[in-house]
Amino acid sequence: MPATNKTVDQSALFQFLLRMGDNTLVLGHRVSEWCGHAPVLEEDIALANTALDLIGQTQFWLNLAGEVEGAGRDEDALAFHRDVWDFRNILLVEMPNGDFGQTLMRQFLFDAWASIMLGRLQTSSDERIAGIAAKASKEVAYHLERSADTVVGLGDGTAESHAKMQGALDYLWPYVGEMFISDDVDTAMVSASIAPDPTSLRNEYDAILERVLGQAKLSIPTSQFAHKGGRTGAIHTEHLGHLLTQMQWLQRAYPDASW
Amino acid sequence: MQNEWPLWEVFIRGQHGMSHRHVGSLHAPDAEMAVKNARDVYTRRNEGVSIWVVEAKHISATAPSDKGPLFEPSESKVYRHPTFFDIPDEVGHM
Numbered sequence: 001m002p003a004t005n006k007t008v009d010q011s012a013l014f015q016f017l018l019r020m021g022d023n024t025l026v027l028g029h030r031v032s033e034w035c036g037h038a039p040v041l042e043e044d045i046a047l048a049n050t051a052l053d054l055i056g057q058t059q060f061w062l063n064l065a066g067e068v069e070g071a072g073r074d075e076d077a078l079a080f081h082r083d084v085w086d087f088r089n090i091l092l093v094e095m096p097n098g099d100f101g102q103t104l105m106r107q108f109l110f111d112a113w114a115s116i117m118l119g120r121l122q123t124s125s126d127e128r129i130a131g132i133a134a135k136a137s138k139e140v141a142y143h144l145e146r147s148a149d150t151v152v153g154l155g156d157g158t159a160e161s162h163a164k165m166q167g168a169l170d171y172l173w174p175y176v177g178e179m180f181i182s183d184d185v186d187t188a189m190v191s192a193s194i195a196p197d198p199t200s201l202r203n204e205y206d207a208i209l210e211r212v213l214g215q216a217k218l219s220i221p222t223s224q225f226a227h228k229g230g231r232t233g234a235i236h237t238e239h240l241g242h243l244l245t246q247m248q249w250l251q252r253a254y255p256d257a258s259w
Numbered sequence: 260m261q262n263e264w265p266l267w268e269v270f271i272r273g274q275h276g277m278s279h280r281h282v283g284s285l286h287a288p289d290a291e292m293a294v295k296n297a298r299d300v301y302t303r304r305n306e307g308v309s310i311w312v313v314e315a316k317h318i319s320a321t322a323p324s325d326k327g328p329l330f331e332p333s334e335s336k337v338y339r340h341p342t343f344f345d346i347p348d349e350v351g352h353m
Binding site: 043 | 286291292296298299300
Protein backbone atom coordinates (compact mmCIF):
# COMPACT_ATOMS: atom_id res chain seq x y z
CA MET A 1 0.00 0.00 0.00
CA PRO A 2 1.29 3.46 -0.81
CA ALA A 3 2.08 5.84 2.02
CA THR A 4 -0.07 8.46 0.39
CA ASN A 5 -2.83 7.61 -2.01
CA LYS A 6 -2.56 10.08 -4.87
CA THR A 7 -5.26 8.40 -6.92
CA VAL A 8 -7.97 9.63 -4.59
CA ASP A 9 -9.69 12.91 -5.35
CA GLN A 10 -7.65 15.37 -3.28
CA SER A 11 -10.56 17.75 -2.76
CA ALA A 12 -12.66 14.91 -1.33
CA LEU A 13 -9.77 13.94 0.93
CA PHE A 14 -9.49 17.57 2.02
CA GLN A 15 -13.19 17.57 2.93
CA PHE A 16 -12.82 14.34 4.87
CA LEU A 17 -9.91 15.74 6.86
CA LEU A 18 -11.80 18.95 7.59
CA ARG A 19 -14.66 16.87 8.95
CA MET A 20 -12.32 15.01 11.28
CA GLY A 21 -10.46 18.13 12.36
CA ASP A 22 -13.47 20.40 12.74
CA ASN A 23 -15.22 17.83 14.94
CA THR A 24 -12.36 17.79 17.41
CA LEU A 25 -11.73 21.55 17.11
CA VAL A 26 -15.29 22.58 17.86
CA LEU A 27 -15.82 19.97 20.57
CA GLY A 28 -12.42 20.77 22.08
CA HIS A 29 -13.38 24.44 22.29
CA ARG A 30 -16.77 23.61 23.75
CA VAL A 31 -15.25 21.42 26.44
CA SER A 32 -12.64 24.09 27.21
CA GLU A 33 -15.49 26.46 28.06
CA TRP A 34 -15.82 24.50 31.31
CA CYS A 35 -12.33 25.47 32.43
CA GLY A 36 -12.72 27.09 35.84
CA HIS A 37 -16.47 26.39 35.94
CA ALA A 38 -16.81 22.63 36.48
CA PRO A 39 -18.71 21.45 39.56
CA VAL A 40 -15.60 20.06 41.26
CA LEU A 41 -11.87 20.59 40.82
CA GLU A 42 -11.26 17.00 39.70
CA GLU A 43 -13.80 17.26 36.87
CA ASP A 44 -12.50 20.68 35.92
CA ILE A 45 -9.03 19.29 35.33
CA ALA A 46 -10.36 16.18 33.62
CA LEU A 47 -12.43 18.26 31.20
CA ALA A 48 -9.48 20.52 30.47
CA ASN A 49 -7.37 17.43 29.73
CA THR A 50 -10.02 16.15 27.33
CA ALA A 51 -10.24 19.53 25.63
CA LEU A 52 -6.48 19.65 25.20
CA ASP A 53 -6.44 16.12 23.75
CA LEU A 54 -9.07 17.14 21.23
CA ILE A 55 -7.24 20.33 20.26
CA GLY A 56 -4.08 18.25 19.86
CA GLN A 57 -5.90 15.88 17.51
CA THR A 58 -7.20 18.91 15.64
CA GLN A 59 -3.66 20.06 14.95
CA PHE A 60 -2.87 16.76 13.26
CA TRP A 61 -6.05 16.62 11.19
CA LEU A 62 -6.04 20.24 10.06
CA ASN A 63 -2.31 20.26 9.42
CA LEU A 64 -2.77 17.32 7.08
CA ALA A 65 -5.85 18.97 5.58
CA GLY A 66 -3.80 22.04 4.75
CA GLU A 67 -1.09 19.88 3.24
CA VAL A 68 -3.61 18.04 1.05
CA GLU A 69 -5.29 21.26 0.01
CA GLY A 70 -1.93 22.65 -1.11
CA ALA A 71 -3.04 26.28 -0.88
CA GLY A 72 -0.54 27.27 1.77
CA ARG A 73 -2.98 27.13 4.68
CA ASP A 74 -1.73 25.52 7.90
CA GLU A 75 -3.81 24.29 10.84
CA ASP A 76 -3.97 27.76 12.39
CA ALA A 77 -5.20 29.35 9.20
CA LEU A 78 -7.88 26.68 8.88
CA ALA A 79 -8.94 26.97 12.52
CA PHE A 80 -8.98 30.73 12.84
CA HIS A 81 -9.50 32.17 9.38
CA ARG A 82 -12.64 30.33 8.29
CA ASP A 83 -16.20 31.33 9.06
CA VAL A 84 -19.24 29.21 9.86
CA TRP A 85 -20.05 28.11 6.32
CA ASP A 86 -16.58 26.60 5.84
CA PHE A 87 -16.80 24.36 8.89
CA ARG A 88 -17.49 20.65 8.37
CA ASN A 89 -18.12 19.40 11.90
CA ILE A 90 -21.21 17.44 12.81
CA LEU A 91 -23.91 19.51 14.51
CA LEU A 92 -23.67 17.46 17.73
CA VAL A 93 -20.33 18.96 18.74
CA GLU A 94 -21.44 22.57 18.35
CA MET A 95 -24.46 22.11 20.63
CA PRO A 96 -24.21 24.22 23.79
CA ASN A 97 -22.72 22.72 26.94
CA GLY A 98 -25.95 23.05 28.92
CA ASP A 99 -25.46 21.61 32.38
CA PHE A 100 -22.62 19.28 33.34
CA GLY A 101 -24.76 16.22 32.56
CA GLN A 102 -25.59 17.45 29.07
CA THR A 103 -21.91 18.13 28.38
CA LEU A 104 -20.97 14.62 29.46
CA MET A 105 -23.83 13.06 27.48
CA ARG A 106 -22.66 14.91 24.35
CA GLN A 107 -19.13 13.77 25.10
CA PHE A 108 -20.24 10.16 25.46
CA LEU A 109 -22.27 10.23 22.24
CA PHE A 110 -19.23 11.61 20.42
CA ASP A 111 -16.59 9.45 22.14
CA ALA A 112 -18.48 6.28 21.26
CA TRP A 113 -18.45 7.23 17.57
CA ALA A 114 -14.85 8.50 17.66
CA SER A 115 -13.56 5.30 19.27
CA ILE A 116 -15.05 3.17 16.47
CA MET A 117 -14.05 5.57 13.70
CA LEU A 118 -10.45 5.87 14.89
CA GLY A 119 -10.25 2.11 15.26
CA ARG A 120 -11.17 1.67 11.62
CA LEU A 121 -8.91 4.49 10.44
CA GLN A 122 -5.88 2.69 11.84
CA THR A 123 -6.03 0.44 8.79
CA SER A 124 -6.42 3.37 6.39
CA SER A 125 -4.54 3.06 3.08
CA ASP A 126 -3.16 6.52 3.85
CA GLU A 127 -0.39 6.01 6.40
CA ARG A 128 -0.61 9.60 7.58
CA ILE A 129 -4.24 9.07 8.56
CA ALA A 130 -3.52 5.68 10.12
CA GLY A 131 -0.78 7.32 12.20
CA ILE A 132 -3.01 10.08 13.53
CA ALA A 133 -5.73 7.54 14.30
CA ALA A 134 -3.33 5.31 16.23
CA LYS A 135 -2.26 8.17 18.47
CA ALA A 136 -5.75 9.61 18.94
CA SER A 137 -7.25 6.17 19.67
CA LYS A 138 -5.46 5.89 22.99
CA GLU A 139 -6.74 9.29 24.10
CA VAL A 140 -10.27 8.60 22.96
CA ALA A 141 -10.37 5.18 24.66
CA TYR A 142 -9.85 7.02 27.93
CA HIS A 143 -12.35 9.77 27.06
CA LEU A 144 -14.97 7.11 26.37
CA GLU A 145 -14.26 5.25 29.58
CA ARG A 146 -14.59 8.45 31.55
CA SER A 147 -17.68 9.86 29.83
CA ALA A 148 -19.42 6.47 29.90
CA ASP A 149 -18.71 6.10 33.62
CA THR A 150 -20.10 9.55 34.32
CA VAL A 151 -23.20 8.91 32.22
CA VAL A 152 -23.79 5.71 34.21
CA GLY A 153 -23.06 7.42 37.52
CA LEU A 154 -25.48 10.28 36.86
CA GLY A 155 -28.08 8.26 34.93
CA ASP A 156 -28.27 5.64 37.66
CA GLY A 157 -27.87 8.23 40.38
CA THR A 158 -30.46 10.34 42.14
CA ALA A 159 -33.93 11.04 40.72
CA GLU A 160 -32.76 14.53 39.79
CA SER A 161 -29.56 13.45 38.05
CA HIS A 162 -31.45 10.69 36.23
CA ALA A 163 -34.04 13.17 34.95
CA LYS A 164 -31.33 15.55 33.78
CA MET A 165 -29.46 12.80 31.93
CA GLN A 166 -32.60 11.51 30.26
CA GLY A 167 -33.39 15.11 29.28
CA ALA A 168 -29.89 15.53 27.85
CA LEU A 169 -30.18 12.30 25.86
CA ASP A 170 -33.59 13.28 24.48
CA TYR A 171 -32.27 16.74 23.56
CA LEU A 172 -29.13 15.49 21.82
CA TRP A 173 -30.59 12.39 20.20
CA PRO A 174 -31.67 14.14 16.96
CA TYR A 175 -28.00 15.06 16.41
CA VAL A 176 -26.72 11.48 16.59
CA GLY A 177 -27.91 10.32 13.18
CA GLU A 178 -25.71 12.74 11.22
CA MET A 179 -22.63 10.72 12.17
CA PHE A 180 -23.89 7.80 10.09
CA ILE A 181 -25.04 9.49 6.88
CA SER A 182 -22.85 8.80 3.85
CA ASP A 183 -22.31 11.12 0.90
CA ASP A 184 -20.01 11.45 -2.13
CA VAL A 185 -17.00 12.34 -0.01
CA ASP A 186 -17.46 9.15 1.98
CA THR A 187 -17.89 7.10 -1.18
CA ALA A 188 -14.57 8.45 -2.48
CA MET A 189 -12.88 7.59 0.84
CA VAL A 190 -14.31 4.09 0.87
CA SER A 191 -13.26 3.30 -2.69
CA ALA A 192 -9.70 4.43 -1.93
CA SER A 193 -9.73 2.40 1.33
CA ILE A 194 -8.96 5.58 3.23
CA ALA A 195 -11.94 5.61 5.58
CA PRO A 196 -14.95 3.44 6.39
CA ASP A 197 -18.48 4.11 5.24
CA PRO A 198 -20.16 6.02 8.11
CA THR A 199 -23.26 3.83 7.85
CA SER A 200 -21.10 0.77 8.59
CA LEU A 201 -20.29 2.09 12.08
CA ARG A 202 -23.86 2.18 13.31
CA ASN A 203 -24.25 -1.37 14.65
CA GLU A 204 -21.15 -1.15 16.77
CA TYR A 205 -22.24 2.28 17.97
CA ASP A 206 -25.70 1.07 18.93
CA ALA A 207 -24.13 -1.79 20.87
CA ILE A 208 -22.05 0.64 22.96
CA LEU A 209 -25.09 2.84 23.57
CA GLU A 210 -27.29 -0.05 24.57
CA ARG A 211 -24.68 -1.32 27.02
CA VAL A 212 -23.84 2.02 28.65
CA LEU A 213 -27.25 3.67 28.56
CA GLY A 214 -28.79 0.42 29.80
CA GLN A 215 -26.45 0.47 32.79
CA ALA A 216 -27.34 4.12 33.25
CA LYS A 217 -31.05 3.15 33.35
CA LEU A 218 -31.75 5.62 30.53
CA SER A 219 -34.11 4.89 27.66
CA ILE A 220 -32.79 5.39 24.16
CA PRO A 221 -35.24 7.47 22.09
CA THR A 222 -36.83 5.56 19.23
CA SER A 223 -37.04 8.47 16.78
CA GLN A 224 -34.93 8.09 13.63
CA PHE A 225 -35.08 11.80 12.83
CA ALA A 226 -31.65 13.34 12.31
CA HIS A 227 -30.66 16.97 11.93
CA LYS A 228 -27.93 17.22 9.32
CA GLY A 229 -25.91 19.71 7.35
CA GLY A 230 -22.86 20.18 9.52
CA ARG A 231 -20.63 17.59 7.84
CA THR A 232 -21.49 18.90 4.39
CA GLY A 233 -21.42 22.54 5.45
CA ALA A 234 -24.95 23.03 4.08
CA ILE A 235 -26.23 24.42 7.34
CA HIS A 236 -24.96 24.77 10.88
CA THR A 237 -26.95 25.59 14.00
CA GLU A 238 -27.03 29.15 15.28
CA HIS A 239 -24.61 28.08 18.02
CA LEU A 240 -21.50 27.66 15.87
CA GLY A 241 -21.28 31.33 14.90
CA HIS A 242 -21.33 32.37 18.54
CA LEU A 243 -18.67 29.82 19.38
CA LEU A 244 -16.42 31.09 16.60
CA THR A 245 -16.69 34.71 17.70
CA GLN A 246 -15.10 33.63 20.97
CA MET A 247 -12.64 31.16 19.54
CA GLN A 248 -11.50 33.45 16.73
CA TRP A 249 -11.83 36.90 18.27
CA LEU A 250 -8.12 37.51 18.64
CA GLN A 251 -7.35 36.59 15.05
CA ARG A 252 -10.32 38.65 13.89
CA ALA A 253 -9.21 41.71 15.88
CA TYR A 254 -5.50 41.28 15.13
CA PRO A 255 -5.17 39.21 11.96
CA ASP A 256 -2.10 36.98 11.93
CA ALA A 257 -1.04 38.13 15.37
CA SER A 258 1.49 35.75 16.90
CA TRP A 259 3.47 35.55 20.10
CA MET B 260 -21.31 17.62 54.39
CA GLN B 261 -23.46 14.59 53.58
CA ASN B 262 -23.24 15.32 49.87
CA GLU B 263 -19.46 15.54 49.76
CA TRP B 264 -17.62 12.83 47.90
CA PRO B 265 -15.23 10.89 50.12
CA LEU B 266 -11.56 11.82 50.27
CA TRP B 267 -8.99 9.53 48.63
CA GLU B 268 -5.24 9.48 49.09
CA VAL B 269 -3.28 9.01 45.89
CA PHE B 270 -0.05 7.06 45.42
CA ILE B 271 1.86 7.11 42.16
CA ARG B 272 4.69 4.88 40.96
CA GLY B 273 6.98 7.16 39.00
CA GLN B 274 8.76 4.44 37.07
CA HIS B 275 9.14 0.68 37.07
CA GLY B 276 11.21 -0.54 39.98
CA MET B 277 10.36 2.43 42.17
CA SER B 278 7.78 2.25 44.93
CA HIS B 279 4.49 4.11 44.96
CA ARG B 280 4.75 7.50 46.62
CA HIS B 281 2.04 9.59 48.19
CA VAL B 282 1.39 12.57 45.92
CA GLY B 283 -1.77 14.11 47.35
CA SER B 284 -5.46 13.59 47.72
CA LEU B 285 -8.71 14.19 45.89
CA HIS B 286 -12.46 13.64 46.08
CA ALA B 287 -14.34 11.00 44.10
CA PRO B 288 -17.63 9.11 44.45
CA ASP B 289 -16.01 5.66 44.23
CA ALA B 290 -12.68 3.89 43.79
CA GLU B 291 -12.92 3.68 40.01
CA MET B 292 -13.54 7.39 39.63
CA ALA B 293 -10.82 8.08 42.17
CA VAL B 294 -8.32 6.29 39.91
CA LYS B 295 -9.57 8.25 36.91
CA ASN B 296 -9.42 11.55 38.77
CA ALA B 297 -5.94 10.69 39.98
CA ARG B 298 -4.91 10.04 36.39
CA ASP B 299 -6.25 13.43 35.37
CA VAL B 300 -5.05 15.44 38.34
CA TYR B 301 -1.67 13.85 39.12
CA THR B 302 -0.28 12.30 35.92
CA ARG B 303 -0.82 15.09 33.39
CA ARG B 304 2.91 15.60 32.99
CA ASN B 305 3.88 12.01 32.53
CA GLU B 306 4.55 11.44 36.22
CA GLY B 307 3.52 7.84 36.54
CA VAL B 308 3.19 4.26 35.39
CA SER B 309 0.87 3.05 38.15
CA ILE B 310 -1.71 4.56 40.49
CA TRP B 311 -3.01 3.43 43.86
CA VAL B 312 -5.86 5.12 45.65
CA VAL B 313 -7.13 4.42 49.13
CA GLU B 314 -10.00 6.06 50.89
CA ALA B 315 -8.50 8.36 53.49
CA LYS B 316 -10.66 6.94 56.30
CA HIS B 317 -8.97 3.55 55.88
CA ILE B 318 -5.56 4.93 56.72
CA SER B 319 -4.49 4.56 60.35
CA ALA B 320 -1.96 7.17 61.34
CA THR B 321 0.24 8.06 64.26
CA ALA B 322 -0.88 10.99 66.33
CA PRO B 323 1.38 14.06 66.28
CA SER B 324 1.18 14.16 70.08
CA ASP B 325 2.84 10.71 70.25
CA LYS B 326 5.91 11.97 68.40
CA GLY B 327 8.06 11.95 71.51
CA PRO B 328 7.54 8.37 72.69
CA LEU B 329 7.39 7.00 69.14
CA PHE B 330 10.34 8.59 67.42
CA GLU B 331 12.67 10.25 69.85
CA PRO B 332 14.08 7.03 71.38
CA SER B 333 15.68 6.08 68.06
CA GLU B 334 17.51 9.40 67.78
CA SER B 335 20.21 8.32 70.24
CA LYS B 336 20.86 4.86 68.80
CA VAL B 337 23.48 5.44 66.16
CA TYR B 338 24.59 1.80 66.43
CA ARG B 339 21.44 0.82 64.54
CA HIS B 340 22.86 2.43 61.41
CA PRO B 341 25.05 0.08 59.40
CA THR B 342 27.76 2.70 59.10
CA PHE B 343 30.42 0.89 61.06
CA PHE B 344 31.27 -1.60 58.33
CA ASP B 345 33.80 -1.19 55.55
CA ILE B 346 32.04 -2.03 52.33
CA PRO B 347 34.37 -3.58 49.73
CA ASP B 348 34.45 -1.54 46.50
CA GLU B 349 33.42 -4.61 44.47
CA VAL B 350 29.99 -4.54 46.11
CA GLY B 351 29.18 -1.34 44.27
CA HIS B 352 26.11 0.70 45.08
CA MET B 353 23.99 -0.62 47.93
